[in-house]
Amino acid sequence: MYCRNCGQPVDDKAIACPKCGVPPSMEKKFCSNCGTPTEPNQILCVKCGVSLAKRSAGLGGKNKIVAGVLGILLGWLGIHKFYLGYTKQGLIMLLVSILTSWTWIGPGLIGTIGLIEGIMYLVKSDEDFYATYVQGKKKWF
Ligand SMILES: [Zn+2]
Ligand SMILES: [Zn+2]
Structure with missing residues (x-):
């Protein structure tokens, strides 16, 4: 570059x-x-x-739009967490969803977290998103 x-x-x-x-x-x-x-x-x-x-160049290859849409659509699988490099948190969301999927309450709850997080990614500015989730490694919300 x-x-x-x-x-x-x-x-x-x-x-x-x-x-x-x-x-x-x-x-x-x-x-x-x-x-x-x-x-x-x-x-x-x-x-x-x-x-x-x-x-x-500055977001370490992470795009907040991608992370936001993943959170909203696939948040119940924790995909947005994996995308941002939070493997542990992604696994927790994925496992809770799978283990409780027979009730749909677990996936619903996890999906709601993903939805909220996805929206929060989208409303933040690029700089803010980078500072908070890529550089700051904020795990939840
Ligand atoms: Zn220079
Ligand atoms: Zn050029």
Whole structure:
């Protein structure tokens, strides 16, 4: 990728640009994919068409829309937890749903948690979502 602060090529895994010392995805002055200068409000690089929204590089590959929709539709299976990397919490939700599925009360309860969590993912800003669930590793809600 290219440093979004100075436009120099940097390693994808670099936490800071070796040239300017700024985290490569922090600023919005250059396209991370082709190094072309960009406007701070641009959401798409006009040269290469890549998304410049912060989540493309900054969210660790996690998309809050995907997580939200998974939570709403498949929350009773804990799929959104697996998606966010919370394997233990996902397994708990999955197991509770399966073990209580003969009553439909368990899956209903778990599904409600998933639904609420999915909605919370969707209403949060990208930055907030990243700080809370990807970086902050907040387990529930
Ligand atoms: Zn730089
Ligand atoms: Zn570009």
